[in-house]
Amino acid sequence: MHVVIVGGGWAGLSAAVTLCSHGIRVTLCESAPQLGGRARGLRWHTHTVDNGQHLLIGAYRATLSLLDTIGLDHRQLFQRQRLSLHLIQHGQPAIGLHTLRLPAPLHLIGGLMMTQGLNWRERWAALRFCVQLRARPPADDCSVADLLLQHTQPAALTTRLWEPLCLATLNTPIHIASARLFRRVLLDAFTGHAGNSDLLLPRTDLGRLLPEPATNYIKQRGGTVRCGSRVTELSYGNNRISSVRLDDATTLECDQLILAVPPYACGRLLAPLPGCQGLVDQLQQFTYSPICTVYLQYPESVQLPTALAGSAGTLTQWIFDRRTSGQPGLMAVIISADGPHVSLDQDALATAVQHELARMFPTWPTPLDRLVIREKRATFLSAINITRIRPQAHTKLPNLWLAGDHVATSYPATLEGAVLSGRSAAQALLAAAS
Template identity: 40%
Template structure:
């Protein structure tokens, strides 16, 4: 059996790995010069950095499984830390929350009750909120915005500003006033509402290429697969076929806008193309700042000073603590905001000021900076957003991508899950034993949260 995968991002590579493992001859067509899609490495100032600072968590079970499958050891490539959120410059008091290494649900209850810079009434209200979600089986009824959900359950004050709203923006890359409450609750179910290890932060200690794409490519090639870079696919022929080659199955693992263009060419998938064409998107900005090597953060990840709601960046990461690139800071800017109108120099200067105020000290000037703007980084995860399934109405054509994984927002784990699901549906349709065993064992039941970004 032969299968073509259009798109060499994490969804496409996950599908290719799962198929290659089952003995299917796979061919990956990637339009760019490198693999990884929106989670790829770039060279900046002679260093391998990432096009966006990504965060994984312990709940990324499918991602961790596939990393191990292709020989990318998560224990070596990811730094596991307890969930710790710190906003040292928040007003009126610095905010700090750290989940202790206790069995669930005590880790969450004790972490909330021990949080600093939070009133006792807020802590009790947060515990009640999580308890209500659990009793309701994490189903809220009619979907609404995250803002509406938080208002309904009296989540206000410091925990709202420093826990619920930042987690929403990190997981869904959509402002709480526009974000789907049900999708947000799904992420809470599989992180804060799950086992203790699921809440751990897994911060990359290597560039994104080494985390999965490079090892996945080696795995695919070792099993007879082919990978074509700079190979844009403009049409899927009936059969199905790609660029004159015939395949038994084709998986479209491109972004929603690119998938829509391919699906619009066939009468059977016009409705799917129209649905995807209605998607709107949110940007993500990453600003790398190079400081003298002695500049360090007290924690690998810090919440940035918020100027009374006028923040530009939300988080800063110490790449020296994570990857050994001393003095390199990665600032994350999620969703639409004032930062989009700033030129690169002004943006870097403002973030430098934010960091100095956050740390409450003078900082030496940046030696260099690099701004990366992903203008369509993720789809906007709004309430009641219609999602497609892996199977399309075009014979032999399937979909993979974070927008296909209906229960979750646009994250690496959602992309991986979608690729695995598409591959297993193909194998099941061909009655291959590996697919039957995978479904029987619940092998694709992994939860996830959050994106970073």
């Protein structure tokens, strides 16, 4: 059996590795010159940075298991630390939340009760919210803002804790973000094993984390990886996909096909096929949200007091110290979703962020270099009722499967969602073919 996988992001790689581990011959086609998709490494002068700083958590079981499958030791790949959130507001420490070294849920209860920057009423409200969320899911989906109102969360708690958490996890503002998905994310991180809420900070760039070792794994098992190969057309006959056409006019025969591309690219490939109009319409309903990363290179001695810090009331939302990835002095500043930064050009945005950091850390010198990366369609927008449009892995065609972070999993657009979807598509294909 020959399986063609279109898309070399983490979903496509996950599908390819799963199939190779079952002795299936795969060809992976990626249109970009390198693998990784929205989680890739890129060259900047002499070093490699990421297209955007990524953070994983201990609950990302499928991702950790994928790394195990290709023979990597994730204890070496990540700096793992208990959840520790430091939020700065107007240059002053606003919130300090740390989970405790206790079994779940005591690790969170204790952490919330000791949160610095919240008064007792706010601490109690946050704890009550978590308990009630666990006990009963919202009957109908609504916005996270409405959910917080229903649970009478104080306004200061919303702005300082829930709003930054919602933006960081769903990349969607609270007034339109799906309450159901937010609940799922909180439950995944905070219930079950205490380690689920641990933060996993990559010690290397994203390219070396998965795409490079996964490519070796696939090739060692007889698979083929073709970068710079855009699939332009699917050939259809007898209710099956028989081959794919590439932009260099070559044709690849296939027994099975996995489309691991974002909804807009998937819709384009499926549109000419008979019987796929319903799915194409569904894919067209996805909307997207940007993430912008501003890298500021300071002298190597410059260090954040913690590996990451949040900031409220500024363009800057999160600052990651890339010392963790072996790049001392390099700060990655993350700005999720839409906002006033979108209308600033690269230079103006880098300058604005640089001034914000100068106010937060007055002893830091001027940065030596700056880089702005904007990912316009970083994630799908996790809006109210998003689950209604997320497609399943199987389609009406018996040899066509879908993967990608947008496919129906319990996760928002994340690495874990992408990896889970790729593994599920591969497993469904194997079950159907056996």
